[in-house]
């Protein structure tokens with residue numbers, strides 16, 4: 295096992311990784327920008343290194359500074375968390391060149407899944423069901439029209455270098471297709487420097503369901519069930535739960551085994567998430583994420599498996615610590631992402647937290663890096679923390695969520711807690727009758743009463 299690990303991240307995920315490292319007896323190195331000198335991850339780490347000014351480009355994304363921090367402290371491994379450099383294949387290669395272990399999959403697999411066309415071609419061959427669409431990149435209007443006619447409208451044009459909703463355009467008829475294609479291409483070229491696009495049948499009312507997998511690269515891979523993340527706003531997940539209320543145990547076992555089997559064949563090492571759209575009882579692959587995800591705690595709560603602990607052990611060359619038969623699902627978990635934003639307008643609200651009282655009690659977990667007196671800088675994302683509740687049933691989790699939201703006090707800034715207090719009392723949410731468009735429609739039709747805000 296490693297003696298020392300460097301955590302190339304900030305906020306709640308930096309704390310999450312620190313905790314896993316401490317339990318493994320690994321000494322921890324935090325890195326931080328000048329804006330984060332007073333951040334909790336710096337206070338809790340054994341050592342810390344300032345890697346640059348506030349701008350993430352010059353600090354958390356500053357590869358030479360991170361390499362220097364590893365060298366100065368003697369860290370043998372680096373955990374990237376999520377965001378920042380977590381899915382940068384070149385960074386993983388550079389670390390390897392410097393004999394630093396990247397806690398994550400092989401660079402080859404990061405690169406493969408970052409190219410959405412390549413990812414889809416690969417997983418399809420490995421037996422994962424995909425959205426019907428073009429066989430690879432689309433060359434021009436003529437080919438697009440032919441593929442779209444075959445698929446039937448509506449279709450969606452997606453950027454191969456995209457993901458997370460960037461560079462996507464829907465065409466509802468042939469007359470809309472060439473504009474959708476040109477717009478998606480231009481956006482892709484501008485945002486990613488790569489104008490390759492592909493075409494898919496557009497699914498109107500799917501749910502977003504993702505499967506958590508873990509591979510050891512020695513021929514073993516298991517799944518840890520799924521998470522449902524349909525409640526999103528502007529491609530940002532807001533509420534996540536596990537298990538998905540839309541699946542039964544047999545569907546779960548089937549899609550989980552399809553994913554685990556594919557990862558076994560691929561020789562995938564580490565933690566990964568295979569994202570699907572789910573409509574009319576069918577799964578359709580959209581993307582694979584090669585990092586720990588924000589919403590990982592709901593999986594931890596129902597399986598009891600510490601996913602960051604598994605990531606670190608696998609990176610150190612250990613085999614998987616459990617078999618598929620040892621993964622047992624208990625109850626139901628829900629996570630709410632609490633942001634420093636106005637609950638109806640979503641206007642960012644950085645500033646000083648005047649008073650902080652997190653909820654507690656049975657089945658309640660708060661992953662956060664804030665404290666009373668902490669000043670949330672305006673520089674990074676607005677996640678203040680995650681409230682995760684667990685219950686024996688979904689109803690019990692909902693009751694516990696209602697209670698813990700009412701107990702949570704964060705004074706001095708706006709937070710999205712009132713949004714969740716509204717959602718947890720909503721009949722559609724209580725009955726799990728939602729798809730990927732539900733939240734935006736709810737907000738657009740005055741669900742949060744913007745007039746009063």
Ligand code: MV4
Pocket residue numbers: 425450457458459460494495496497498502523524526529571580581730731
């Ligand atoms: C789709 C789709 C409908 N049909 N693909 C958005 C983000 C990216 N990961 C994939 N996305 C979508 N792909 C087909 N063929 C609808 C979306 C989509 C979406 C997906 C998941 C969660 C929220 C979403 C919100 C809008 C659109």
